Structure formats: structure tokens, C-alpha cells
Amino acid sequence: MDKEHDIDIDAEIKNSGNLIKLVFVILIIMLIGICIAYSWITMSNMRRYGADVSALVSERVEDSIELPLESALNTTRAVARDDRIRRWILEEEDTFRSKEHEEMLAKYLNEYSIQKNVMRILLLSAKTSSYYASDLGGYNRGLSRDNERDKWFYEFVESGREDRVNIEFDEDGENEIRVFTNHLVTDDDGNVIAVVGMRFNLDEIFPALAFETSVFTQLGAWFSDEDGNVIYSTMLEKGEKHNLFKDGFLKNYDKSIIKGVEKKDGILLDKDLAGVDQCKISYLPTANLYLMVTSNSEQMRSAEGKALFIMMFGAIIMIFLVMLLVKNILTLYQNEILKYVKIQKDMTYKDALTGIGSRHAYKERLYKIRDDPNLSENLVVVELDINGLKEVNDNLGHEAGDELICGASECIVSVFEEYGKCFRVGGDEFVALVSIPTKKIKDIMMKLDRVIEKWSGEKAKTMSISKGYAASEEFPDHTPEELVKEADKRMYEDKAEYYKTHDRRRQNR
CATH class of the missing domain: 3.30.70.270 (Reverse transcriptase/Diguanylate cyclase domain)
Structure with missing residues (x-):
């Protein structure tokens, strides 16, 4: 009976749905025409505009990074020049490991941390080789030249530069990219007595690092040192180790390609690249890193057939289903989430037996x-x-x-x-x-x-x-x-x- 009933329904649909079928066919033809026209225009313009897009994005990213970094460095310099901080450091040797003295420093650092809205303020003493942090209650540990984590500190103190920016990936902690801006603190004779640093998350200091696929090409941003080791990329998972000259898009080049880039406005490569069409390389002096913006249309070209299929059926499904379902689904989902959140909150903050605070x-x-x-x-x-x-x-x-x-x-x-x-x-x-x-x-x-x-x-x-x-x-x-x-x-x-x-x-x- 179910099969017969289905046949009757099919017959009714056939007899009464000719107009719908016609509209449906016209819609499909229009979608196919639009997709073909879109694909042809896209493919014919990808390479022509790829280089221009890479250069434009590279300039935008350079501006979006240099300005926030400079602002972060200025904040770090202000803390380093605070008379209270300098006075505390000058008195450190006489009061080393004094609880009262450490609490005073922790108070200063915490005040700045809250005022400047930063995750952590560091003070690394060159006098006692000690590491202090705002979020660790003051003294944390001693510094050592033999410790791999501390080598940058001694290199920075002996470099003669007043500022340094470190970008690193926290593999063992919170799985995030960290940015440290550091400034030297000197006494009246010009001797280095400490380094003051501030820690930010990459997403906080580089808010513009969000790349989307454009109409013509797929863009990617890469930050590397002079040896091609990638510090951060929009195209990689956080923490993924990658060298551009060994297994990246520059594997057909040697390291000399980026030598001297800091003296130019950058270079544009469009030949012998692996997996990308163009690459614009620029130098970021504040961070002492190289920025590479790549454009890739090959992936888009290979995906045109799939995109055409998905676009047609996606549009059809959206026409017949989405408008009917989305509102109800979202409302139901929202109500369930609100219920769940309320239950979880009550369980967390209320004692189940007495109803008072847990x-x-x-x-x-x-x-x-x-x-x-x-x-x-x-x-x-x-x-x-x-x-x-x-x-x-x-x-x-x-x-x-x-x-x-x-x-x-x-x-x-x-x-x-x-x-x-x-x-x-x-x-x-x-x-x-x-x-x-x-x-x-x-x-x-x-x-x-x-x-x-x-x-x-x-x-x-x-x-x-x-x-x-x-x-x-x-x-x-x-x-x-x-x-x-x-x-x-x-x-x-x-x-x-x-x-x-x-x-x-x-x-x-």
C-alpha cells in the first residue's frame, strides 16, 4: 500500500507540477550559465591580478603589523622608564629576595598590566640574573646563559639595541602565538641593569591577519626568519614546523634570495615557486622578520568543477529548504542551549541540597x-x-x-x-x-x-x-x-x- 500511495503522489506531482518543473529547469540553466561565466572570468583574470593582489595585501599587512608593534614598544618603553621601576632595580641587590621588596615590584607590574591591558609584564634583572613577572607573583626563577630559554636575554643585553621583539609559539602551554616586546633599562652611567618586556597574544597585536579567498586567488601570509623557518602563517596550523627552503614554496631557491630585501621595498617572485603562483617578500625591521604574501590560483582552478556542482545544488537546496528550516532550527537550538547553560550554571554555583552558594x-x-x-x-x-x-x-x-x-x-x-x-x-x-x-x-x-x-x-x-x-x-x-x-x-x-x-x-x- 505504501508503494501504491507513493506512486499516486508521484503522479499528482507530475500532473500538477509542470510549471514548477519549467521554473526549476530555467533556474538550473541560469545557474549553469552564471557558474560557467563566473569560472571563465575568474580563470582568465587569476594570474593577471595575482601579483597586484599580493603586493597590495603585503603593503596592508606591513602597515597593520608595524603600527601595532610600534605602539606596543612605546608602551614597553614607558614602563621601562618609570622611576619606580628603575629605583626598585637599583635597590634590588641590597634587598634581593626580600618579600616586601618583591611585593612592591609585583604591585607596580600588576598596576601596569591592568592599566595597559596586557597578559604579562616581565622584568629580567641583569644585576641578579632574576626573572620577575606580573602574573607570577613577582620572582619566578633565576636566569642562566646555559638555559636555552634565556639565551635571547643575554644576546639582547650585549647587542647594543634598545628594543627587541620576540615572536614564538607556546608548544607546551596554551597553544598560542606569543609576541614579546622588550626594552633595555640602564642606570645613570648607561650600564644595562634590566630588561622590561610585555607579552601579547598574536591575535591581539596583529588583528589584521585574517585572510579570505578573494574572487581571483587564494592568499596566504608567512612570517619567517632569514633561514626560512616559519614563525607564523595563516596557511599552517599553530605550532606546525615548516621551512620554506626545505619543504615550502621556496624550495627551488636558496637563502640568498631574501638577502638584502631589508634594503629594498621588497621583491616579487613569480617563477619556480612550489604550489603558489606569486610571492611578495618584504622585511619587517621592528620584528626583524620577513613577511611573504603568496597568491595561489591553481587550487581555485582545480576546484572549479566541484564549485560549479556545489553552487547549483546548493542554490536549489537553499531555495526549497533553507528558508523553511533555518528559523525553526535556530530557535530550537537556541532554546536548548539556553536551557543547558542555565542548568550548568545552577549546578556550578548552587549547592544541590540546600540551594545556597556552592x-x-x-x-x-x-x-x-x-x-x-x-x-x-x-x-x-x-x-x-x-x-x-x-x-x-x-x-x-x-x-x-x-x-x-x-x-x-x-x-x-x-x-x-x-x-x-x-x-x-x-x-x-x-x-x-x-x-x-x-x-x-x-x-x-x-x-x-x-x-x-x-x-x-x-x-x-x-x-x-x-x-x-x-x-x-x-x-x-x-x-x-x-x-x-x-x-x-x-x-x-x-x-x-x-x-x-x-x-x-x-x-x-
Whole structure:
């Protein structure tokens, strides 16, 4: 019956769809004509315009790179000439590895890092051969001529140049291209005492390195040293090792082809190239690198047949299907994504049992307080721990234990929520991060005791909570993390006092 039904449908379509067929045939003929005309025009103009496109793009890329690099270098120079930095370096030998002195440097570097919006600011001391970084808390390690990573530093110090740009691929870390701009720091006698550097991601400093296939040719940008080793290319995967003279498009040339390019406006090659039609080579003095912009029409020519087929059927499919499906698909997909994101966010930031902040939310809040002086004003860290939860679970069952945990959460939130945030950070452990003047803390803690004393559950009849708190007014020099340790210590002291007069085994019996 299904086959007969399909035949009937086919017959109806044939009988009633002659006009649609005619339109469809006309559409296909038009598409074929357009594609053939497009292919003919493209193929006839590819090589003629390839060289011009390469030269034009090369000039654009040169401008887009030199200007951001110069701007980055100017920023680096400003930091290197800061009197505070120079003073710190001059005093470094007398205060080497002094915690207070390192914290002062870390503060300076972090201020600049935030102000200039850079990933990392480096200070490499020529006096003590030490490596300091803004995002590593100050001192990181010692420098050595025998260390392959440090050779550039000694070469730079001894080169006599004031500026240097390094471009490198981080193979072991974040899989990204890094750009370092460096400037020498000298004392009043002109002796080099340090190097100040800034680290950027390539995408941040070279925003124009996005190449698309043009109407006439495929373009590629390559950055290499004088030996042809590719530092970065839009045509390669990040980190892929490639030498232009060994296995690249310059394998039919020797290295002398790029000698002296820095003294010219660049050279254009259009013969004996492997895999590309033209190549414009230019020298970038700021980065001490060679820029090569290639154009390749061979790939486009070989893909014309496939492109013609894809264009015809793609257009037909788009006409009959896309307009009907895209809106519904996108709407459905968006709703599903929003649902998923909300679920994931709730799971991450909310404790599943109590509904208050999770351990992850607690850690994030602690970091915000540490980084924002306004949030740390009148900060009080309250550590709380339910007494005898294990015994309740053992004696009355885990439902009673859950009831006790939820009850503790309700008591804690009812007292502290108006002053800050409450979190469950462990099985029977809670933390409140609140802003309360010191003179009010004792009254609030007494209020908590009264709330706990009044609480009674269906299975767990009573509740006891050990508490400890530490206030920023009491410990003005403490970081939020140190206040947490102090509050935790006091909480355990309170718990020890509790168990001096209470038998663990008799909880809630």
C-alpha cells in the first residue's frame, strides 16, 4: 500500500507540477550559465591580478603589523622608564629576595598590566640574573646563559639595541602565538641593569591577519626568519614546523634570495615557486622578520568543477529548504542551549541540597573580594560546622542528616544573608562572607545562637553548630585567604570546647 500511495503522489506531482518543473529547469540553466561565466572570468583574470593582489595585501599587512608593534614598544618603553621601576632595580641587590621588596615590584607590574591591558609584564634583572613577572607573583626563577630559554636575554643585553621583539609559539602551554616586546633599562652611567618586556597574544597585536579567498586567488601570509623557518602563517596550523627552503614554496631557491630585501621595498617572485603562483617578500625591521604574501590560483582552478556542482545544488537546496528550516532550527537550538547553560550554571554555583552558594561560588566570591578593595571593607569571614552530623546519620539515618544540613543552612541564611553571601563548602561545613562592623559581630553571633536553639526538625530534634569568625578590622594586614584560616582555626577551637561537654555518640538520640 505504501508503494501504491507513493506512486499516486508521484503522479499528482507530475500532473500538477509542470510549471514548477519549467521554473526549476530555467533556474538550473541560469545557474549553469552564471557558474560557467563566473569560472571563465575568474580563470582568465587569476594570474593577471595575482601579483597586484599580493603586493597590495603585503603593503596592508606591513602597515597593520608595524603600527601595532610600534605602539606596543612605546608602551614597553614607558614602563621601562618609570622611576619606580628603575629605583626598585637599583635597590634590588641590597634587598634581593626580600618579600616586601618583591611585593612592591609585583604591585607596580600588576598596576601596569591592568592599566595597559596586557597578559604579562616581565622584568629580567641583569644585576641578579632574576626573572620577575606580573602574573607570577613577582620572582619566578633565576636566569642562566646555559638555559636555552634565556639565551635571547643575554644576546639582547650585549647587542647594543634598545628594543627587541620576540615572536614564538607556546608548544607546551596554551597553544598560542606569543609576541614579546622588550626594552633595555640602564642606570645613570648607561650600564644595562634590566630588561622590561610585555607579552601579547598574536591575535591581539596583529588583528589584521585574517585572510579570505578573494574572487581571483587564494592568499596566504608567512612570517619567517632569514633561514626560512616559519614563525607564523595563516596557511599552517599553530605550532606546525615548516621551512620554506626545505619543504615550502621556496624550495627551488636558496637563502640568498631574501638577502638584502631589508634594503629594498621588497621583491616579487613569480617563477619556480612550489604550489603558489606569486610571492611578495618584504622585511619587517621592528620584528626583524620577513613577511611573504603568496597568491595561489591553481587550487581555485582545480576546484572549479566541484564549485560549479556545489553552487547549483546548493542554490536549489537553499531555495526549497533553507528558508523553511533555518528559523525553526535556530530557535530550537537556541532554546536548548539556553536551557543547558542555565542548568550548568545552577549546578556550578548552587549547592544541590540546600540551594545556597556552592564551594565553586565561594571560591569565586573570595577572589572578587581579594581583587576589589570595596568588597573587603568591614569583611568578616564566618566559618561554621555542624556538630555531630556523622552520629545523626549513623543513628537516625541520612534523611535526618539531610534535614539537619538544610536546617543549618536556613538558620545561617536567616542571620547573615542581609550582610553578604552564604555558602556550603563541604558536607557539614558552611562559610558566610559578610560585611559587618566589628562592634556588631557579637550581637549577630548571639542572634545565630538563638535561631539555632529554637530550631527543631521532624527527625533531628536539635542542632549544634561550632563557629569561628575573623574580621578585617581585627586583622587589617590579612588577605581574605588569611582571614579564612583564622576563622577556621577559631571554629575548630569552638568545636573542641563543645566536645569537652558532649558525647559524640549521643547526638540527637
